[in-house]
Amino acid sequence: MSGPASTSPTGVPYSTLIWLAVATFTTGIDGYVLAGLLPDVAADLDVTPALTGQLVSVFALTSAVAGPILGATTSGWEQRRVIMAALSTFIVGNLLNAIAPTYSLALGGRVIAALGGCLLGAAVTGYVVHLVAERHRGRALSFVLGGWMTATALGVPVGLILGQTSWRFPLILVSAVGVIALIGIGLRLPPLRYPSSTLAARLKPLAQPRLVAGLLVSTGVLCASYTCFTYAVLILEPTHPAGWMMIVIMCAYGVASMVGNAITGRLVDRFSPVRVLTVILCGLLVNALFGALAFELAAPVAFAVLSLVWFVLAGIGNGGHAVPQQARLAAMAPGTVAVVMALNASAVSLGGALGGGVGGIALTTGLVPGHLPLVAAAVLAITLPLHLLVARWSRAGSAAAIDPSPAG
The missing domain is CATH 1.20.1250.20 (MFS general substrate transporter like domains)
Known part of the structure; x- marks a missing residue:
């Protein structure tokens, strides 16, 4: 395990963790921008609104099933690479969803995005817990999870405002923010590996x-x-x-x-x-x-x-x-x-x-x-x-x- 990153007077390395907060913001807002745009998605992909709603459901279901499996499999790996791989997968799935000409491809994009998103959430939280001293853990978790909380505040209105031209544009914007977070994580996050253990x-x-x-x-x-x-x-x-x-x-x-x-x-x-x-x-x-x-x-x-x-x-x-x-x-x-x-x-x-x-x-x-x-x-x-x-x-x-x- 690497040494701790340079910290602020409060003991929390905000300049490092900000990129994890941006990553959680990206995955969080992705789940909300579609909420106000489902009728537009249904009309564009020529399916019923009820079927379009499954784009949201399949994301949650995939996350629930795949999260523990991916978390267990990758917890022995170097965690900065895990976070970057998870965020990259999320971006690819989100872009596929944004450019999908058919409902089936859009559904596939949601599955891929969910695989990256569920692993990213677990890896980010575990990274913060291991990087920051226990006496500062609550503040650090709050800071990183604040990205997701901000997404709950902005997701629906951002989707409604940016989606006036096309429902695809907000998803592309989310992916662009994800790329920015990916670059920041690659440059600023120190490598971190948990103690070695078997999969069992x-x-x-x-x-x-x-x-x-x-x-x-x-x-x-x-x-x-x-x-x-x-x-x-x-x-x-x-x-x-x-x-x-x-x-x-x-x-x-x-x-x-x-x-x-x-x-x-x-x-x-x-x-x-x-x-x-x-x-x-x-x-x-x-x-x-x-x-x-x-x-x-x-x-x-x-x-x-x-x-x-x-x-x-x-x-x-x-x-x-x-x-x-x-x-x-x-x-x-x-x-x-x-x-x-x-x-x-x-x-x-x-x-x-x-x-x-x-x-x-x-x-x-x-x-x-x-x-x-x-x-x-x-x-x-x-x-x-x-x-x-x-x-x-x-x-x-x-x-x-x-x-x-x-x-x-």
């Missing part, structure tokens, strides 16, 4: 029930989030009908996610990740219940305001959970961080897919969109005890490691 050892986290339960916390949080986020337009449109209103609201949600990410990044360096995550999960549950009550009881004028408060607070919590959760998972399996981060990326993708499905099922059974915060609260009411169980399990394991003397 790198896959060992899959055999740890405690870690699997911890990963399910990520799935639960994202499931609750996407139960509402996927259908945010349906929930908020009755009181915010103008198209520009939704663009502004989605920007506000993204900015709120960035704020939550920045705050928890600093808190994790001062308090334990478990404590920070506990506060966030409790806050998300209370906010979901607040949203459910607002939709059920508030008068229309009050509802217009309270719904925005609920949505923005949800953005803060959903953006803020990522850093403490990743720091907690890294501490649970420090020897296989790259694999664990790949597994977490899969857990996140699975949660997003489940959230969209849960929300859709709820609506088809007769619930109105305003009831979805209550569904999200139910998911969080399961996730919070699971998180507390994992925390207790971890403390018990730590105590046993400190005092291994046999009973009696």
Whole structure:
């Protein structure tokens, strides 16, 4: 392993990590620019909007399945090269998607981009965890993940604005930014290799029930989030009908996610990740219940305001959970961080897919969109005890490691 890069007074090598933040921004915004352009894509490729939506679904599904496999396979390799190879693959897939003359080629481009994107996310997080001292890890993760959070704020409006001429142009622009990040990574990132281990050892986290339960916390949080986020337009449109209103609201949600990410990044360096995550999960549950009550009881004028408060607070919590959760998972399996981060990326993708499905099922059974915060609260009411169980399990394991003397 190489020595640490030169750091700022805070102990975080921002001049180096900025290129990783740009890379995560690139992959993050790629998932959002298409959200507002699906009708244009459908018309250009001569397929139904529902089929076009599978361009988004196949990206998430490929990431969920391939992430752990690629993470385990490459965690023994030199990590700067892994990051550059993953980003290059993502750029190639994205360009193929941008120039595809047919739906099948566009779908193939999404698969290739997903293979690069899922490996990139895991490799970047593992790189940061190993490069930066533990006392500065939260701030460094927050800085790098801030690229993805910024993408949530800018993705939809950037796609809508730049896509006025062609839906292909935003994808080409994303690829161009990816090339800039690739050059910066090649020039500024120091080489980094994790301690040598066998593939079987790198896959060992899959055999740890405690870690699997911890990963399910990520799935639960994202499931609750996407139960509402996927259908945010349906929930908020009755009181915010103008198209520009939704663009502004989605920007506000993204900015709120960035704020939550920045705050928890600093808190994790001062308090334990478990404590920070506990506060966030409790806050998300209370906010979901607040949203459910607002939709059920508030008068229309009050509802217009309270719904925005609920949505923005949800953005803060959903953006803020990522850093403490990743720091907690890294501490649970420090020897296989790259694999664990790949597994977490899969857990996140699975949660997003489940959230969209849960929300859709709820609506088809007769619930109105305003009831979805209550569904999200139910998911969080399961996730919070699971998180507390994992925390207790971890403390018990730590105590046993400190005092291994046999009973009696």
